[in-house]
Structure formats: C-alpha cells, structure tokens
Amino acid sequence: MDLGEFQRRIERLYGERDRRRGLFETYAWLVEEVGELSRALRRKDRANLEVEFADVVAWLVSVGNLAGVDVAACVERLYGDGCPRCHQTPCACPLR
C-alpha cells in the first residue's frame, strides 16, 4: 500500500471538506481516532481495531494535506536509512 498515493486519494475523497473544516478541527478528529484506537486496544476488539488503525492513517494524511506536507516523503527522509539516530538495524540507541 503506497502511502503517498493514499494521501492523494484522501485529498480527492475529503480534501474539500477538510479545507472547509480547517487544520486544527481536522487535527482534533485525528486525536479522536487515536483515542478510539486506545479503546479498541484495551477491549481487544479485533474488527474495530483494524478500522481504528486505518482511520488514524486517513486522518493523519488529511492533516498532512491541510499542512501541505507529503507524509510518505517525510517518512522516507527520516527513516530511509534505518534508525534516524544511530543508523543501525536493529536500533542501538541507548534509549527509546
């Protein structure tokens, strides 16, 4: 699943209403989904858990669209070379 392509799909799907809602109200939706993920994890509710993981990704890229940020490019830039701090696999940083 290509994350950059997914971000553009979400723009086509929800871009207009995301812009009408605005950046921080869309961010608030992201936070709501992160909360729902917590509930699904606590309840070990498998079907719901899968929906919540997907919704967190969808709202995160909606926020990315409003902020003008290509989320996949950020991930590649930061994690493309292994651990961003120690550059080793597995990570050999003292703390994380």
Place this chain on the structure above:
Amino acid sequence: MDLGEFQRRIERLYGERDRRRGLFETYAWLVEEVGELSRALRRKDRANLEVEFADVVAWLVSVGNLAGVDVAACVERLYGDGCPRCHQTPCACPLR
C-alpha cells in the same frame, strides 16, 4: 513509500525494544508524538513538522506490530473502495 514494508522495517529496527516496553507504553509514545505534531503545526515549524509526521507513522506501526495488526492491510480494506461509508469520490456523506 510502501506502508506494509515500512511496518516490517520498523519491526526489524525496534521490534525487540517495543516488545520489552509493551503495548500500552508504546501507545503512550504514539500519543506523545501526536502531541508534538500539534506543537509543530501551531508553530508552523516546517522542519520539525516533517519529523513529527514521520514519527507518528513510525509509532503507529510499532503499535500495530505489538497488536499483531498489518496497518497497510487495514487501510486497503477500509479505504480501498473510496469512502468507506458512501463509496463515492469525492465523499458524499452528509457529515464527516
């Protein structure tokens, strides 16, 4: 950027220490990164914003690894056919 591949890369990088830390403490890290994303959005701090978007994705897939959930597969399942509710592009749901 393939999200499924990235989740497996994060497993190789951090899987062992994620398991030692445990599911809910790893979830707590995710929440911390979501908070840092808010701060970067408020401050319009471009370089930091890109790091925070990437870190949210990284911690989300770490939680996915601990919960035994393939995040990319969830996204495909829920959003593969356009809007999960109205199945139209752009979304034509009354509210979102």
